[in-house]
Amino acid sequence: MRRFMIMKVAGLAGTLVAALAGMFVLGASSLVPEIARADGEHLVARAGDGQAGFAVNAFLPEQITVAVGTTVRWDFPWWEPHTVTFGVPQVGAPPATASGSDYDGTGFHSSNLLFGPGESYAVRFAATGTFDVYCIIHPGMVGSVTVVEEPGTADTQESLDRRGLEDYDRELALLEAQAKAWAARPIEREVLGDGTTRHTVYIAGETPKGDVQTFFPPFIEVALGDTVRWRSVTVTGHTVTFGPFPEGIPRAGNPAVDNRSVPGETYRGAGYWNSGMMGLDLPSGTNFEMQFGTTGSFYYYCIPHVDQGMTGAVRVTEDGAVPSTPIPAATPLPPATGGGLSEPAGGPAWLGVLAVVIGLMGAGGWWRWAVRQRGRVTGGR
Numbered sequence: 001m002r003r004f005m006i007m008k009v010a011g012l013a014g015t016l017v018a019a020l021a022g023m024f025v026l027g028a029s030s031l032v033p034e035i036a037r038a039d040g041e042h043l044v045a046r047a048g049d050g051q052a053g054f055a056v057n058a059f060l061p062e063q064i065t066v067a068v069g070t071t072v073r074w075d076f077p078w079w080e081p082h083t084v085t086f087g088v089p090q091v092g093a094p095p096a097t098a099s100g101s102d103y104d105g106t107g108f109h110s111s112n113l114l115f116g117p118g119e120s121y122a123v124r125f126a127a128t129g130t131f132d133v134y135c136i137i138h139p140g141m142v143g144s145v146t147v148v149e150e151p152g153t154a155d156t157q158e159s160l161d162r163r164g165l166e167d168y169d170r171e172l173a174l175l176e177a178q179a180k181a182w183a184a185r186p187i188e189r190e191v192l193g194d195g196t197t198r199h200t201v202y203i204a205g206e207t208p209k210g211d212v213q214t215f216f217p218p219f220i221e222v223a224l225g226d227t228v229r230w231r232s233v234t235v236t237g238h239t240v241t242f243g244p245f246p247e248g249i250p251r252a253g254n255p256a257v258d259n260r261s262v263p264g265e266t267y268r269g270a271g272y273w274n275s276g277m278m279g280l281d282l283p284s285g286t287n288f289e290m291q292f293g294t295t296g297s298f299y300y301y302c303i304p305h306v307d308q309g310m311t312g313a314v315r316v317t318e319d320g321a322v323p324s325t326p327i328p329a330a331t332p333l334p335p336a337t338g339g340g341l342s343e344p345a346g347g348p349a350w351l352g353v354l355a356v357v358i359g360l361m362g363a364g365g366w367w368r369w370a371v372r373q374r375g376r377v378t379g380g381r
């Protein structure tokens with residue numbers, strides 16, 4: 001089911017995309033008069049969140065109790081896309097429901113697929129009961145809203161914030177523990193028949209409610225002629241991509257995602273080299289190798305997750321020795337990241353790498369991509 005996310009990003013899921021496109025088109029037709037939600041409590045929760053290198057795909061908090069007539073607004077503070085959905089999708093193209101509409105516990109009621117940050121979706125709960133809420137593309141992202149008659153037992157904004165933080169911290173800690181364990185592993189190195197070395201970089205770390213979006217290690221030193229092998233052990237799809245950021249949202253038939261480098265060819269510091277969407281049971285498989293035929297520092301990124309900090313670098317020297325010059329540890333501050341990337345200078349080395357990658361992509365190239373991505377989704381297809 002996590003695959004749906006991958007399929008969406010890779011554009012392989014015609015059915016889902018068509019359904020979502022239908023949601024976008026039909027979404028505007030079911031507006032509820034302002035007066036219908038003029039009264040009643042208004043509360044704010046989050047649909048997912050994250051920080052550089054980590055996406056928490058959970059409703060924050062997962063359980064909410066409100067009095068009948070309350071409007072709950074879910075904010076989308078992170079880059080990972082989600083939906084806020086009640087009920088079972090109908091056959092055909094289910095319409096998205098206008099933000100702020102009444103939900104009485106029956107039928108299909110859903111937001112569009114929203115790419116944060118800066119998006120939100122509100123639902124006014126018009127009837128009592130306990131209603132399951134889920135995200136269409138993240139199978140572990142489930143929760144419930146209990147609607148009660150008496151306001152006395154309902155959540156306050158304060159209790160929502162507190163439990164939302166607890167839920168986030170718990171999920172983030174699980175991801176951070178995995179990342180820490182992977183970061184502590186020595187780099188796997190294997191001497192090949194011709195005397196060069198193959199170094200393995202892992203793509204790893206996921207939970208039912210989140211993803212680690214980091215290469216392990218994010219920065220690797222190799223000698224001229226060596227090979228780097230990226231190996232994914234995750235269900236979630238990622239790419240290893242060198243060169244300019246591909247135009248447009250990745251989709252089926254887009255060579256930006258489908259093309260791989262030619263096996264046996266040696267990378268000489270130029271051109272577009274891409275693994276395709278890697279992962280367990282994904283078409284591009286779990287391994288991707290590149291041999292490095294020139295010295296220098298070469299930066300790469302994951303196409304769907306670069307905006308969540310998934311970048312890396314390979315430094316190639318004559319003898320593979322670690323140069324005295326450290327990798328720059330600048331503080332990248334891309335626009336509207338919700339503070340997730342604003343770690344202080346001296347933080348993880350890949351933050352510096354990210355800054356360089358952003359530089360390589362040109363003035364805000366990745367940002368334009370993100371905006372375009374959002375435009376394509378909300379603008380209909």
Ligand SMILES: [Cu+2]
Pocket residue numbers: 213237238239302303304305306310
């Ligand atoms: Cu990725």
